[in-house]
Amino acid sequence: MAEPRRRRAATAEKLTRLLDATEEIILRQGYAAVSSRAVAARVAINAPLVHYYFPTIDDLFVAVLKRRAEQTLERMAAALASAQPLRGWWELVSDPRGTALTVELIAAANHRPALRGEVGKVAYEVRRMQVETLSSILGEYGLDADEFPPVLIAATMQGLAFAVVADSVAGYDTAPEEAAAAMSRLVARLEERRASRRA
Structure with a gap:
């Protein structure tokens, strides 16, 4: 019995390393740089082993998306249920690493139908949570x-979070930091207004 458990733990650890490497x-290089060789090199294994766990690169992308989606949905639910929902939401979506990865996965989905369907499911669920919460707290x-x-x-x-992060990552001179700062100020004012109305 102990032996299969060790194998499962080793497999889970290897899968985590492969997904981390892919992210x-x-x-660092964009979704187009993902290949079995590039991922294998990053975790120091043979490229065919990547395909043992993920038969196609689409399978690998979908696994990265699903792992990230699970984390995002949990964090979004926590933000929306927090004492300052708009602030928590803005801080989550304006996080450069998470949003940059999402932007890249959406770009990859434009060229990979298998990924497109999965991105659509996640987008639907995130938007459903947001709209449901907003409907009850806007007043x-x-x-x-x-x-x-x-x-x-x-x-x-x-949309603003995506634009700010995408422009920052690309190095575009579109004043993304100013836009982010302005949104942060607006969110802070709205949270202050909400607190005073509830007092």
Whole structure:
């Protein structure tokens, strides 16, 4: 009995190393740099072993996405349930590492149908959580849901975070830091307003 357990632990550890390596390649060089050889070299194994665990590169991308999605959904649920939902949400989506990886996976999905479907599922679930929460708390911020529908606020928060991180990573001179700072100030004012209205 002990022997199979050791094998499972070793397999889980190896899978984690392969997924970590793939994420690093994506973040440092972009999704197009991911190959079985590149991943194998990063974890010091033979390239065919990558295909033992992930028969295709699409399978590898999907595994990276699913692992990241699980973490993101947990963190998004915690942010939205926190004492300052908008602040927690903005801090989560404006995290450079996580959002940069998401931006790259979305770009990869444009060329990989297997990944596209998985990205769509995650996007749907994240947006559902956001809109559901916003629908119940917008009034606490003094915002009219007819004027500022939850889907508009969700798309604005997510879209700005993606644009800021993508431009920063690419080194574009679009003042992404200023945009992020302005959003942080707006979120802080909205949270202060909500706190005072609830007091």
